Each structure stands twice: as structure tokens, then as C-alpha cells.
Amino acid sequence: MQLKTGSRERCAFFYFHRMGTARFLKTSCRNSAALEDVMDKNRVEGTKHEVKGAIKEGVGKVTNNPAKEAAGNIEKNAGKIQKEIGKEHDRQRDFDKHH
Incomplete structure (x- = not known):
């Protein structure tokens, strides 16, 4: 999920534990190309x-x-x-x- 904020994009990541609870990790990247690089x-x-x-x-x-x-x-x-x-x-x- 990507949210636009001004000139930068924020990239959000979710990961799931075995017990089914969702954890939220949020990282910042300059553009979606940086995300594809990762x-x-x-x-x-x-x-x-x-x-x-x-x-x-x-x-x-x-x-x-x-x-x-x-x-x-x-x-x-x-x-x-x-x-x-x-x-x-x-x-x-x-x-x-x-x-």
C-alpha cells in the first residue's frame, strides 16, 4: 500500500505472525522505483x-x-x-x- 504525501511517497509494509495477528511496519522511500529495487x-x-x-x-x-x-x-x-x-x-x- 502506498500513500502519497507531498513530493515523497510513503511505503507501508505488513507482515503476519503465525498466530494470525498483523503487525505494521512503515518505511519511507523516495519513489516506487526504490521499492522495486528492494x-x-x-x-x-x-x-x-x-x-x-x-x-x-x-x-x-x-x-x-x-x-x-x-x-x-x-x-x-x-x-x-x-x-x-x-x-x-x-x-x-x-x-x-x-x-
């Missing part, structure tokens, strides 16, 4: 799918809906894979920058 898009999208899948899985457990629980588990695991792909892209980008 993290690969796949990491962000993968985290989004991982959280969405975990929520869906939890709802499936609470409502005793095995289909929703399975769909959530699949989406959560797909998000984990996508996030790892993004991490690898970041490692490769950092390696190329330094060599």
Missing part, C-alpha cells in the same frame, strides 16, 4: 497469496468446509513457492550488482 514483485505477490490462503484455510476449518480448507492450503503453499522465487530473483539481482 524487493522482487513475486515476493510481495507470494506473501499476499500465502496470507490469503491461510485465512481461507482457517475459515474452512472453522466452518467445517473441507473444500475451502483444501483450497486455502493449496493457495498458501503456492504463495510460499512464489515468495521463494522472488527471494531467488532478489539474490540474483544483488549478486549481479556486486559482481
